[in-house]
Amino acid sequence: MRFEVTILGSSSATPIYNRNPTSQVLNINERLYLVDCGEGTQQQMLRFDIRGSRIDHIFISHLHGDHYLGLIGFLSSLHLNGRKKSLKLFGPPHLMEIIELQFKYSETILQYEILFYPTNPKSPNLILENDDVMVETIPLDHRIDCTGFIFREKKRLRKLIKEEVERIGVPVEYFTALKKGKDYTDNQGKVYPNDTLTIDSAEPRAYAYCSDTKYNESYFAQIKNADLLYHEATFMHNMLDRANETHHTTALQAAEIAIKVNAKKLLIGHFSARYKTLDELLAEAQSVFPDTALAIEGRTFLI
Amino acid sequence: MRFEVTILGSSSATPIYNRNPTSQVLNINERLYLVDCGEGTQQQMLRFDIRGSRIDHIFISHLHGDHYLGLIGFLSSLHLNGRKKSLKLFGPPHLMEIIELQFKYSETILQYEILFYPTNPKSPNLILENDDVMVETIPLDHRIDCTGFIFREKKRLRKLIKEEVERIGVPVEYFTALKKGKDYTDNQGKVYPNDTLTIDSAEPRAYAYCSDTKYNESYFAQIKNADLLYHEATFMHNMLDRANETHHTTALQAAEIAIKVNAKKLLIGHFSARYKTLDELLAEAQSVFPDTALAIEGRTFLI
Numbered sequence: 309m310r311f312e313v314t315i316l317g318s319s320s321a322t323p324i325y326n327r328n329p330t331s332q333v334l335n336i337n338e339r340l341y342l343v344d345c346g347e348g349t350q351q352q353m354l355r356f357d358i359r360g361s362r363i364d365h366i367f368i369s370h371l372h373g374d375h376y377l378g379l380i381g382f383l384s385s386l387h388l389n390g391r392k393k394s395l396k397l398f399g400p401p402h403l404m405e406i407i408e409l410q411f412k413y414s415e416t417i418l419q420y421e422i423l424f425y426p427t428n429p430k431s432p433n434l435i436l437e438n439d440d441v442m443v444e445t446i447p448l449d450h451r452i453d454c455t456g457f458i459f460r461e462k463k464r465l466r467k468l469i470k471e472e473v474e475r476i477g478v479p480v481e482y483f484t485a486l487k488k489g490k491d492y493t494d495n496q497g498k499v500y501p502n503d504t505l506t507i508d509s510a511e512p513r514a515y516a517y518c519s520d521t522k523y524n525e526s527y528f529a530q531i532k533n534a535d536l537l538y539h540e541a542t543f544m545h546n547m548l549d550r551a552n553e554t555h556h557t558t559a560l561q562a563a564e565i566a567i568k569v570n571a572k573k574l575l576i577g578h579f580s581a582r583y584k585t586l587d588e589l590l591a592e593a594q595s596v597f598p599d600t601a602l603a604i605e606g607r608t609f610l611i
Numbered sequence: 612m613r614f615e616v617t618i619l620g621s622s623s624a625t626p627i628y629n630r631n632p633t634s635q636v637l638n639i640n641e642r643l644y645l646v647d648c649g650e651g652t653q654q655q656m657l658r659f660d661i662r663g664s665r666i667d668h669i670f671i672s673h674l675h676g677d678h679y680l681g682l683i684g685f686l687s688s689l690h691l692n693g694r695k696k697s698l699k700l701f702g703p704p705h706l707m708e709i710i711e712l713q714f715k716y717s718e719t720i721l722q723y724e725i726l727f728y729p730t731n732p733k734s735p736n737l738i739l740e741n742d743d744v745m746v747e748t749i750p751l752d753h754r755i756d757c758t759g760f761i762f763r764e765k766k767r768l769r770k771l772i773k774e775e776v777e778r779i780g781v782p783v784e785y786f787t788a789l790k791k792g793k794d795y796t797d798n799q800g801k802v803y804p805n806d807t808l809t810i811d812s813a814e815p816r817a818y819a820y821c822s823d824t825k826y827n828e829s830y831f832a833q834i835k836n837a838d839l840l841y842h843e844a845t846f847m848h849n850m851l852d853r854a855n856e857t858h859h860t861t862a863l864q865a866a867e868i869a870i871k872v873n874a875k876k877l878l879i880g881h882f883s884a885r886y887k888t889l890d891e892l893l894a895e896a897q898s899v900f901p902d903t904a905l906a907i908e909g910r911t912f913l914i
Contacts, residue, residue: 322688325657329684347684348651354628371716377684381650383634384676385625402716409712413674413705414754452718 309337311513316352316566318577318603320542321374329374333358337440342366347603349378354439356606368399369519370454394421398435401426429453446530448521452554456518464509515611522555526570536611537571540578559589563596577603612640614816614914619655621880621906623845624677630678636661640743645669652681659909671702672822673757683713690721697724703739704729732756751824753858758819767812775808818914825858831872839914842875843881862892866899880906
């Protein structure tokens, strides 16, 4: 099953040339999920061939402009491009008030429905579950209410050992039961244990998105063993005081978190505009956690 | 005196690849004036080396997203980049409510003051006057309240004919009076008529910005004789019905307006996303008004 993330923006507070505010799009089994939507996100989609009409779920972490100012424009473009299908939006409670005010004064009556699910910044909640994925909020420690999101792949059914199933001649109508873990009993009453006919599906993968936060162990348990951990790394560690003051994380801290939570791979982003190149942020994180990559715009990371 | 406009965006309702929503920046005697501010305007400034901190006046024509959604991000970046100087903002009355709501929920307290001047969509008003320029609103005919803006250069003082003034030996303290048109009388009581000592300054130039509007003669008198007329030309004339329905103008109509109002030069913009190239819009306008140019992003037009 496809499970990957494409970076649309990785700048913090202010954009700089060629670095847009935060946004990324997940492709999970050919469904697209938009995570944060900074100014210019719809332009980034055009640049990287992401079809916005394929997005049915949007997650907004918090109400700092660099994480949501592109949302109204994107919602409006969906409308103008003829969308009729409803769209699920997850974000801070006041987000909908902001959207409604802007549509009121532009006299826009959307032709599709926005199903709005306000997030709770105080406790982790399962906010979405479908055949492919479960999404939980991650309460973070930022200047204003802020949640990350963890996308956990659903455990898939067991896989048939095709040759064995054919050799024994298991009728097709038993296949689903086998995949669900049942044993098979043939006409003569002979029992074939399930694990001789099927193998377990791959372990479900998880992608954790920690947008804006101070280093705070409170959310570590929740992101444990993530296959890919995206963590903000706004500053170098020599600016730790500034990071603490503004409730952000340093590249070194992000790497330390990756170790503590046993992440398989770390992706750092939300870079301060002061860093014109990102090599030093990457080197700092890799000095502690070698399997670190930069959230460069347009790059896709497999989970 | 420098008097020029640089195009930052020329797309209508939805952006397309390499065409951003409407925005332009005027340089009038080294002061920058921002006119409309669609999503991504601050990124466009980075792209075209426009220093946002030099902008002290912003004009917003109306509250359709493609004309103002980049404003909050831009105002926020000015704040984060340390602006202390106040900024004048001219736009529809509800604009300030939208800005305040977003800053409220991001808990942003700006370090500079926004001096807000609500525009009146019903009648033309002089909304700004300084040493260089006078700015009036142009009531337009759009689906929601919308005003264009006309920037009229102030008439400069007369210029001294240096050799003549030196030959006669006019004392320096009389220069300002001469520039203002006074005659000069020397110690012997001899009168030198002003026009023997000075020449008139150039005729003041005017730039008219007609953002979103249906063809409507009501505003033609006001934009008469503009040196440069920017007029929206969302559609080709074969889509006149659609233009009327959505309160927009066709390229042909824009050219006809340029003739009627005796514009020196026409600049067309606000192109529908349906036109992947703009040659046909340009050709249509030029068939009626040859001195037409396309509002291509990054191009600067002298007025």
